[in-house]
Amino acid sequence: MLYVYTCNLHQHLKVMGLEEEIKQKEFKNKQQRAFLNLIFTAGHLSLAQTRFFKPYHLSAQQYNVLRILRGQNGNPVTIGLIQERMLDIQSNASRLIDKLEEKNLVIRIVCPKDKRQMDITITNDGLEILKELDDKLDSNESGIILTDEESDILNDLLNKIREKK
């Protein structure tokens, strides 16, 4: 018999939370467990980020683009470079810039030396939003409450994971 009616069983299962769950069986090895934990935790933090930026009508990716632009100190940056430097790879820099342009946070002009390229620059409005966010986005809000040492270890492990590929 393929399926049994055991609604009452659900009560029992609900008792163990996600934290218990992730620590548990169904993992081939420690590597897979860490991997799934990574995806899971990043999902959590990513959601927290989304909600954090929402009042500013920004997505996390849009914020990242603004940060990249600010990092250039007024020098224009191409779509391609933004694409390369963005935290989420292979996303659509073009459309992200659309959104930021609509909000007057960036300016997009055709690069005169190569008309295929677009030169993107952050506006004063963009800089102001970043300034506001700088104050709010301290380590507490970012959701990481590790010591400096732990942060370094985590950072190194993540680098090791990425560099493999």
Next chain:
Amino acid sequence: MLYVYTCNLHQHLKVMGLEEEIKQKEFKNKQQRAFLNLIFTAGHLSLAQTRFFKPYHLSAQQYNVLRILRGQNGNPVTIGLIQERMLDIQSNASRLIDKLEEKNLVIRIVCPKDKRQMDITITNDGLEILKELDDKLDSNESGIILTDEESDILNDLLNKIREKK
């Protein structure tokens, strides 16, 4: 003057890859650096996952649902429980089950004891796909090449991050 035409500068910027980039300035502190690295790395791995599952016409989330169902050894599970146990929180279990049902990987029936609930069960087709994937999804494919010890450390750090909230 707000924007300068410096297309040539891009060449220079492109030289440093993402790996260099993430290690660098623009971070308030080690915590924020680790946080952004986490989002970034998880994005990488998540993309790798997406591509890994694509030939099977599954998303990573759909795979996770199937794993949860298999874990119940044939006992049905409600939408709500799936929602709770899924690795990506707050996603739409209802629509995930839609997709899996279309592919005949799960069966959805109204729970007779509580007609609001749906009892979801994995089918033999679903179990077979999982079996195929089990073989492919070894630690190598999952993108983590840490030692056991490192995996444990990473796991602990991630738990610490999540538990804070």
Next chain:
DNA sequence: CTATTTTATATGTATATACATGTAATTAAT
């Protein structure tokens, strides 16, 4: 026992994402 509240799931909507394809400008080839 009827009305209200709560719960479980489904659906609508706006935005995001992955990926394929399109288009125009530049570079390379002959």
Next chain:
DNA sequence: ATTAATTACATGTATATACATATAAAATAG
């Protein structure tokens, strides 16, 4: 110099996601 190949960016499409709202069943209140 003209054609072909490459590059930079934009757009179309299918799917995913966050969140608000809807619907129907069950629990609770009076």
